[in-house]
Amino acid sequence: MTTLEAARAVGPGLDRVDAPMKVTGKAHYPNDFGYPGLVHAALVHSTVAAGRIRGIDTSAAETAPGVQAVITHLTAPRLEPGPMTLLGASPPTPFQDDRILHHGQHIAIVVASSPEQARHAASLVRVDYERSEPLLDVHDPRATVVENPWGLDSDRGDVDAGFAAADVVVGGTFTTPDNTNNPLGLMSTVASWNGDSLTVHDSTQWPHNVRATLAAVFKVPESGIRVLAPYVGGGFGAGLRVWPHVILTVLAARQVGKPVKLVLTRPEMFTSVGHRPDSVQQIRIGATRAGDLTAITHEGLSSVAMEDDDYEPVSLCSAVSYACPNVRTQDRQVRLNIPCPGSMRGPAEGQGNFALESALDELAHELGMDPVELRLRNYCEEHPLLGLPWSSKALRDCYLQGAERFGWSRRDPRPGSMRDGRWLVGYGMAGVSYPHYQVPCQARASLHRDGSADVRSAATDIGTGTYTIMTQLSAEQLGLDVSRVHFDLGDSDMPYAPQAGGSGLTSALGNAVGAACRNLIREFLDVVKDDADSPLRGAAPDEVSVSGGRIHRTGAPDQGESYTDILTRHGLEELSADGRSTPPQPDGGGMATAGAFGAKFVEVRVDPDLGLLRVARVVSAIDGGRILNEKTATSQIVGGTVGGIGQAMFEETATDPGTGRIANATFGDYLVAVNADVPDMEVIFVGGPDRATPIGTKGVGEVGLVGVAAAVANAVHHATGRRIRSLPITIDQLL
Amino acid sequence: MPRNRGAMTQVDAAGATSTGAAPEVPQVEVTLTVNDTEHHLRLDSRVTLLDALRDHLGLTGAKKGCDQGACGACTVMADGKRVVACLALAAQYEGRRITTIEGLAPNGELHPMQAAFARHDAFQCGYCTPGQIMSAVSLVAEGRAGSEEDIREFMSGNLCRCGAYPNIRAAIRDALAEG
The missing domain is CATH 3.10.20.30 (Beta-grasp domain)
Known part of the structure; x- marks a missing residue:
């Protein structure tokens, strides 16, 4: 491999390359785009959760001012299903029959000259329903239960024998509510047809998925569809799938023959783009008096929509986090008349970790053992299911360095023993073993005669820092200053990229970018291989280094020349190369590919008279492999922690048990963490490059969130002696 | 810096999207x-x-x-x-x-608050950022950014779902210190 001499491009704190666009309001999000002749759409929703549409009267809407079309299941053309994707089957194609499967289901789309006219006309649509009794409760005996939905249930050793051998057994029922992703950007679609070709601006985390889905649904070639998402107003999973409103906007644009914009309302964001489903979890942990785990059972029960899928293996974390000989994990899903759940930052892990890490805290308390010591005692050096060493694992350093930074040794283990004036003080911690995820990705790199580089891939930067870290990585790989590199993304005409999700994009894209850059250097060496004027004549890729815009023979900086000189002498304007990455195979390398690891240390304050809970401090120690930019990676962890504080203390989507209507679908009613709720935080990165891929990264988008809820709950127990097994932790639970 | 790109036009200042509502609309x-x-x-x-x-x-x-x-x-x-x-x-x-x-600032320049937000990574997706910056500039102008507690409280009307709050506070403190 080509030697990289100037590693300064990667590492500490480059400001985001897109910062000037974002602080000046010039970054254009999907709903900032318009076209001449643009018209506007509004949606009509079901006000029942189950049944059929007996009749739908659109006459008043159709004659309202400015209205250009009202489309319902009666007037919509037959559309095809979306394709199978990495995330499973596509959501059901809308408007194909009269059935109602959940409250808030889109049942009509109105197109008018202005948004005001469209909204008003939508309010005029009258619907006659044949109602059925909705299934809304995971415990409803009439509901269909799907056993082992992903084939990931696990059973090792003999759990009965393990519990029989235990001196102490802890556990119980843990519950987590529905949470709603609620990215601040209202998810929006602007669709413009030109004959059979289509341009779509969409709040997506995966432009190629939008392109493939629209091609399948509308039976047009993918080559005629361009999906653009240069900036997306967050996602947290809500933009992973091609939801029905995207298809409806494209359909409306075709129907009226004009570009159409649809901006979801905040209430629609609760019913249209997925959510973290509720969970009911039974967990039991057995251990010897010395603190060795002898058995774990963890059963997860989650809700899912009637006719859609969601990947949410809640109990899996208990199978892969600790060295325990006897472990059984099981998941079930219950089909209900609810909007379809979908991934929300840290899917499954966010719920499962709360139960596992809370139960371990109970165990530590029962044993009179320090919670950090208990985790170290049961540390797994190998992947418990694969029996292979991890490609990297610095979780031990997370525990130790995090505890040191936090001042964990000052913790008096007796609950209620630490005070600050009227406030009870609690210290709590939790560990995280985040799963590895990586899928194939492509990128293209070009070097121009002026010595600048363009690198691109159809990925998205949903706030993750992708623009910035890929600029840095490209600069490093090509030996250029970052100011000479332009990295671009968010356009389905660029090389294929997978979703910004599963904490998997940085490694997938980084390795594709790395491959493209290495191939590009090879192209340059190929150009000069017989060039008598080149000091690089005949050099092989593993004999050269790059730095300062030049390729030179390794160890001999004088024996080289600049990219510009090579291109100029050979009359070339530029050279380009493609690169691709594929996921590392666990068995191939004799190791288990590792995701990120982390340890969270939280200090809470509880007012015992008023039940007030405040998070006072958080220290996160993270093994994220190689960190490409400490500034943006720290922001990922801090942001994840804020999401975790929301999960722990505030967030709960409330569904009316009678009607299935979401009763708090606004930012006034669905509470998220605000500035005053969030303390300053410390983030430390430990470990080093992961061995599984050349770039050595591990994704850090989700490990920041997972573990926070358990750490807060454990700190609450330490402060008050109360074990809270139900999220969010609210005042009524602390009085 | 990433460029805005593509064949699309942004909504133009002549109001290309308002197509003359029907007469009965006031x-x-x-x-x-x-x-x-x-x-x-x-x-x-x-x-x-x-x-x-x-x-x-x-x-x-x-x-x-x-x-x-x-x-x-x-x-x-x-x-x-x-x-x-x-x-x-x-x-x-x-x-x-x-x-x-x-x-907020002449074209091509950054207001000190904008520069502080960029320096402190006081955003991620950037969607809330214009609103955060306008609030932060107002807060300072109104003399309500005197303490950490005030900044936390008075900036709590601006949600950031990416969770950049600590960096937003750091940016405001820094912009204040610059005067």
Whole structure:
């Protein structure tokens, strides 16, 4: 491999390359785009959760001012299903029959000259329903239960024998509510047809998925569809799938023959783009008096929509986090008349970790053992299911360095023993073993005669820092200053990229970018291989280094020349190369590919008279492999922690048990963490490059969130002696 | 820096998206002074200040995050005071001086608060950022950024779902220190 001499491009704190666009309001999000002749759409929703549409009267809407079309299941053309994707089957194609499967289901789309006219006309649509009794409760005996939905249930050793051998057994029922992703950007679609070709601006985390889905649904070639998402107003999973409103906007644009914009309302964001489903979890942990785990059972029960899928293996974390000989994990899903759940930052892990890490805290308390010591005692050096060493694992350093930074040794283990004036003080911690995820990705790199580089891939930067870290990585790989590199993304005409999700994009894209850059250097060496004027004549890729815009023979900086000189002498304007990455195979390398690891240390304050809970401090120690930019990676962890504080203390989507209507679908009613709720935080990165891929990264988008809820709950127990097994932790639970 | 790209046009300042509503929709004449430029608009009376800026004047910096006055993404200044533009009808702002993120600093330059936000990584997706910056600038101008507690409290009307709050506070402290 080509030697990289100037590693300064990667590492500490480059400001985001897109910062000037974002602080000046010039970054254009999907709903900032318009076209001449643009018209506007509004949606009509079901006000029942189950049944059929007996009749739908659109006459008043159709004659309202400015209205250009009202489309319902009666007037919509037959559309095809979306394709199978990495995330499973596509959501059901809308408007194909009269059935109602959940409250808030889109049942009509109105197109008018202005948004005001469209909204008003939508309010005029009258619907006659044949109602059925909705299934809304995971415990409803009439509901269909799907056993082992992903084939990931696990059973090792003999759990009965393990519990029989235990001196102490802890556990119980843990519950987590529905949470709603609620990215601040209202998810929006602007669709413009030109004959059979289509341009779509969409709040997506995966432009190629939008392109493939629209091609399948509308039976047009993918080559005629361009999906653009240069900036997306967050996602947290809500933009992973091609939801029905995207298809409806494209359909409306075709129907009226004009570009159409649809901006979801905040209430629609609760019913249209997925959510973290509720969970009911039974967990039991057995251990010897010395603190060795002898058995774990963890059963997860989650809700899912009637006719859609969601990947949410809640109990899996208990199978892969600790060295325990006897472990059984099981998941079930219950089909209900609810909007379809979908991934929300840290899917499954966010719920499962709360139960596992809370139960371990109970165990530590029962044993009179320090919670950090208990985790170290049961540390797994190998992947418990694969029996292979991890490609990297610095979780031990997370525990130790995090505890040191936090001042964990000052913790008096007796609950209620630490005070600050009227406030009870609690210290709590939790560990995280985040799963590895990586899928194939492509990128293209070009070097121009002026010595600048363009690198691109159809990925998205949903706030993750992708623009910035890929600029840095490209600069490093090509030996250029970052100011000479332009990295671009968010356009389905660029090389294929997978979703910004599963904490998997940085490694997938980084390795594709790395491959493209290495191939590009090879192209340059190929150009000069017989060039008598080149000091690089005949050099092989593993004999050269790059730095300062030049390729030179390794160890001999004088024996080289600049990219510009090579291109100029050979009359070339530029050279380009493609690169691709594929996921590392666990068995191939004799190791288990590792995701990120982390340890969270939280200090809470509880007012015992008023039940007030405040998070006072958080220290996160993270093994994220190689960190490409400490500034943006720290922001990922801090942001994840804020999401975790929301999960722990505030967030709960409330569904009316009678009607299935979401009763708090606004930012006034669905509470998220605000500035005053969030303390300053410390983030430390430990470990080093992961061995599984050349770039050595591990994704850090989700490990920041997972573990926070358990750490807060454990700190609450330490402060008050109360074990809270139900999220969010609210005042009524602390009085 | 990433470029905006593609064949699309942004909503143009001539109001390309307002296609002349049918006569039965009440229209209002509104004069708004936005970033020191006077605009005469004929609008559907239901148009909010936010939609007037975004859809009719092509100033898309102010963002729509809830349309219910609960998230602060649409924060602009009217005569130097913060307003959530989604809860204001454009017609109510006849003759008022509106400042948006686009008017905070001359083109090509950054206001000290904008520079501080960039330096401190006080955003991630960037969607709430124009509103956060407008609130932060107002906070300082109003003399309400005197303590850490004040900053935390008075910035709590601007939601950031990416969770950049600690960095937002650091940026405001830094901009304050710069004077």
